[in-house]
Amino acid sequence: MQNTEKRPKMKSMNLSVMLIMLVTVLTAPLAVAETYNVTSTSISGQGSFLEAIDMANNNPGPDIIEFTDGLQVDASTGVDNKSPFLASITDPVVIDGKGGALLGIQQWVSVGGILNPLTDCPSTSKGDVIIALMPGFIEVGNFNQDNSDIQVTVKNLKIEQFDRVAEVWKNASLTLENFTAVDIWKTRRCGGDSVIGVTEGSLTIKQSFFGASTTWRTSLLGTSIVGSRAGDLTIEGSIFQEMGQASGLGINDQWAIAWNGEAGSVVNIVGSRFQKSGALAVAGDSVTNIVNTLWVNDALGEPSVTDRFLNQSSGDMNVVASTFVWNSPECDRLCEEDGYFGLFERLGVGKINIKESAFGFNFDDI
Numbered sequence: 001m002q003n004t005e006k007r008p009k010m011k012s013m014n015l016s017v018m019l020i021m022l023v024t025v026l027t028a029p030l031a032v033a034e035t036y037n038v039t040s041t042s043i044s045g046q047g048s049f050l051e052a053i054d055m056a057n058n059n060p061g062p063d064i065i066e067f068t069d070g071l072q073v074d075a076s077t078g079v080d081n082k083s084p085f086l087a088s089i090t091d092p093v094v095i096d097g098k099g100g101a102l103l104g105i106q107q108w109v110s111v112g113g114i115l116n117p118l119t120d121c122p123s124t125s126k127g128d129v130i131i132a133l134m135p136g137f138i139e140v141g142n143f144n145q146d147n148s149d150i151q152v153t154v155k156n157l158k159i160e161q162f163d164r165v166a167e168v169w170k171n172a173s174l175t176l177e178n179f180t181a182v183d184i185w186k187t188r189r190c191g192g193d194s195v196i197g198v199t200e201g202s203l204t205i206k207q208s209f210f211g212a213s214t215t216w217r218t219s220l221l222g223t224s225i226v227g228s229r230a231g232d233l234t235i236e237g238s239i240f241q242e243m244g245q246a247s248g249l250g251i252n253d254q255w256a257i258a259w260n261g262e263a264g265s266v267v268n269i270v271g272s273r274f275q276k277s278g279a280l281a282v283a284g285d286s287v288t289n290i291v292n293t294l295w296v297n298d299a300l301g302e303p304s305v306t307d308r309f310l311n312q313s314s315g316d317m318n319v320v321a322s323t324f325v326w327n328s329p330e331c332d333r334l335c336e337e338d339g340y341f342g343l344f345e346r347l348g349v350g351k352i353n354i355k356e357s358a359f360g361f362n363f364d365d366i
Contacts, residue, residue, distance in 0.1 A: 097157025
């Protein structure tokens with residue numbers, strides 16, 4: 001007997017399903033880049049920097065935050081000082097300060113009545129009266145999460161008297177361009193953290209200035225820029241002046257950079273100047289290139305531990321067309337007691353290759 005039951009038309013059904021899926025995709029809302037304007041001189045409220053950050057975080061995809069030209073924002077009032085950072089950024093954004101500034105305030109008075117003495121950290125000095133402290137500037141990404149989609153650029157902006165500049169988390173990237181950070185004092189947790197910390201992320205600094213800042217850490221631990229299991233570090237056309245020197249008092253020296261890089265990572269320092277800001281220690285697997293850069297230690301005293309260049313990495317450290325100036329060819333007494341003598345030392349598999357560079361000594365003890 002012939003079976004007259006109609007079989008389903010599979011091709012027609014499949015085509016219908018595909019059409020439904022296509023219509024669903026085409027009608028789904030798309031992330032639209034927005035520009036948020038900062039017009040207020042207050043840090044919070046309508047037209048403020050924090051309002052713009054909040055709106056950008058809640059709008060998926062890249063956004064732009066633009067300041068009114070030259071806007072000076074009082075960042076000292078209406079700030080949550082219990083939070084480690086002024087702003088946490090969880091979505092890609094470009095922040096254009098347009099020549100403006102975020103002005104924090106940190107104030108304390110010593111037992112002797114001195115305002116903001118940088119000889120000791122106020123959080124550890126007994127008898128200091130703390131008037132005002134600030135959080136750090138920005139946190140990029142979330143701790144212990146994959147932040148691959150978060151690329152943040154901050155340009156044409158000055159910040160002053162903050163606790164730190166930034167922390168960059170796993171797979172996030174931060175670019176600072178034509179950026180200025182001065183009087184960054186690590187007062188909230190003395191002896192802890194760095195001016196900029198990067199954990200499994202990447203950092204780029206271009207045409208920027210960092211000055212008169214300190215973490216109050218000991219010479220073996222203090223660092224302005226720290227990379228841990230990090231990606232690339234790029235510094236181009238930038239100036240670091242009196243970092244870790246307490247505004248020129250020459251106390252609590254710290255490394256300019258301590259970078260522990262992942263395999264394939266590169267540290268590029270090009271056309272920059274480091275003055276009384278410590279030197280460089282590279283570990284992990286990073287290849288380091290120092291090109292057309294000037295490094296000068298303090299005008300007085302012998303080089304300290306942190307005025308030395310260490311290659312502890314499996315990658316080479318390549319120095320090309322750069323200049324280095326110290327006051328002595330040897331470390332100071334504390335440095336030598338710890339078994340360190342040379343100002344350039346290879347402590348890992350990677351080599352140190354120097355080409356067309358100059359080394360000078362002031363010999364201030366003669």
